[in-house]
Amino acid sequence: MYDFIYHRATSIGGAQSTFKSSDDPVYLAGGMTLLPTMKLRLANPSDVIDIGQLDGLTGVERSGDEIVVKAMTTHDEVAASADIATAIPALGSLADSIGDPHVRNRGTIGGSIANNDPAADYPAALVGLGSVVVTTSREIEADGFFTNMFETALEPDELITAVRFRIPEAACYMKFPNPASRYALVGVMVARTNDGVRVAVTGAGPCVFRVSEMETALTADFKPEAIAGIPVATDGLNSDIHAGSEYRAHLVGVMAARAVAACS
Amino acid sequence: MKVNVGVTVNGKKVTAEVEARTLLVQFLRDHLELTGTHVGCDTSQCGACVVHVDGKAIKSCTILAAQCEGTNVVTIEGLADGDTLHPMQEAFRDNHGLQCGFCTPGMVMAAVDLVTRHPQPNEELVRERLEGNLCRCTGYHNIVKSVVAGAEAMAR
Numbered sequence: 001m002y003d004f005i006y007h008r009a010t011s012i013g014g015a016q017s018t019f020k021s022s023d024d025p026v027y028l029a030g031g032m033t034l035l036p037t038m039k040l041r042l043a044n045p046s047d048v049i050d051i052g053q054l055d056g057l058t059g060v061e062r063s064g065d066e067i068v069v070k071a072m073t074t075h076d077e078v079a080a081s082a083d084i085a086t087a088i089p090a091l092g093s094l095a096d097s098i099g100d101p102h103v104r105n106r107g108t109i110g111g112s113i114a115n116n117d118p119a120a121d122y123p124a125a126l127v128g129l130g131s132v133v134v135t136t137s138r139e140i141e142a143d144g145f146f147t148n149m150f151e152t153a154l155e156p157d158e159l160i161t162a163v164r165f166r167i168p169e170a171a172c173y174m175k176f177p178n179p180a181s182r183y184a185l186v187g188v189m190v191a192r193t194n195d196g197v198r199v200a201v202t203g204a205g206p207c208v209f210r211v212s213e214m215e216t217a218l219t220a221d222f223k224p225e226a227i228a229g230i231p232v233a234t235d236g237l238n239s240d241i242h243a244g245s246e247y248r249a250h251l252v253g254v255m256a257a258r259a260v261a262a263c264s
Numbered sequence: 265m266k267v268n269v270g271v272t273v274n275g276k277k278v279t280a281e282v283e284a285r286t287l288l289v290q291f292l293r294d295h296l297e298l299t300g301t302h303v304g305c306d307t308s309q310c311g312a313c314v315v316h317v318d319g320k321a322i323k324s325c326t327i328l329a330a331q332c333e334g335t336n337v338v339t340i341e342g343l344a345d346g347d348t349l350h351p352m353q354e355a356f357r358d359n360h361g362l363q364c365g366f367c368t369p370g371m372v373m374a375a376v377d378l379v380t381r382h383p384q385p386n387e388e389l390v391r392e393r394l395e396g397n398l399c400r401c402t403g404y405h406n407i408v409k410s411v412v413a414g415a416e417a418m419a420r
């Protein structure tokens with residue numbers, strides 16, 4: 001790892017002003033992606049702004065028909081939350097499937113979505129559940145938040161403070177993990193909400209995406225058979241030594257059908 | 265850049281000036297000479313480096329020493345009570361839960377965290393929750409046995 005200037009932020013405003021006055025800064029949340037990237041020298045920030053000890057950025061709250069997860073809440077805390085287990089069990093089990101227990105003790109929801117890894121699980125949860133990302137300056141619909149591989153709608157110094165999840169009628173996340181890395185080769189979140197069904201896919205493409213044909217079919221008839229004949233286009237899907245684009249496209253249908261079956 | 269780090273390690277307060285890029289595992293091994301914590305992969309996969317920070321098992325190869333400011337760190341050296349091994353360490357010895365021993369410090373630290381959360385884990389749960397710890401010798405069988413026995417001993 002190259003040398004850098006370390007800043008321990010004591011307030012959100014302080015973290016942002018350090019960011020603005022630095023050369024090539026980066027925020028450090030749990031560090032589960034950033035630190036390995038820096039160790040491989042794929043990232044070489046001039047300044048690392050550690051937001052890990054800021055107050056008020058962790059915890060889960062239920063308010064009305066929403067679950068609010070603060071940005072620095074770890075995957076372990078999401079997995080262990082009784083409120084989430086009652087309201088959106090699919091979200092708790094998704095968090096419990098990320099990495100391994102030690103990674104879940106450090107990795108945070110805000111860090112994960114700000115990174116927008118194409119194979120990360122949370123993007124499917126946010127888009128599938130129709131969530132809202134709350135930042136230091138605004139609220140961003142999940143549909144518009146994840147813009148491209150490792151890219152989001154965030155401004156450089158903007159910090160995520162929370163994610164608001166609408167509580168669905170039913171939801172389920174099914175993942176086909178890469179047998180070695182355990183990252184999602186394909187992961188599908190299916191959610192039945194009061195304004196229709198949402199189907200969000202991670203791992204298959206460069207960025208999380210929705211499958212509108214499946215959503216329409218499932219809104220009309222929420223059964224695995226309803227999406228049996230719906231093909232997923234292979235254009236633009238990931239293709240690598242682990243799985244070709246055709247295999248991934250096929251898995252989207254299989255995982256979506258399993259998710260529907262587990263919901264109903 | 266140098267930073268000052270103040271942490272409690274195995275009950276003792278330590279402060280040191282280290283390079284900002286110092287990982288917790290380097291701080292433990294190179295600065296404090298606590299070489300019980302191992303580095304197997306350095307890429308957050310193997311779990312040989314697992315220690316507890318504020319009671320939670322984490323991979324010390326993937327956290328900066330500076331991030332641990334003010335925390336309470338426990339390493340494998342901090343588990344035993346004088347000459348009396350921790351029940352989980354004793355269980356690994358009794359059940360032949362190690363061969364070369366390289367993965368063992370991380371396995372034991374992971375197991376203690378696991379049992380704190382799930383006081384009576386069954387074999388299936390132990391296998392699932394040891395996903396972040398790799399062993400290249402034992403084939404895991406005796407490790408799983410050790411963790412189940414260690415959990416029983418910890419409950420006594």
Ligand code: FES
Nearest residue numbers: 304305306311325
């Ligand atoms: S050395 Fe940390 S996980 Fe392998």
Ligand code: FES
Nearest residue numbers: 363364399400401
């Ligand atoms: S005992 Fe040798 S690696 Fe586990």
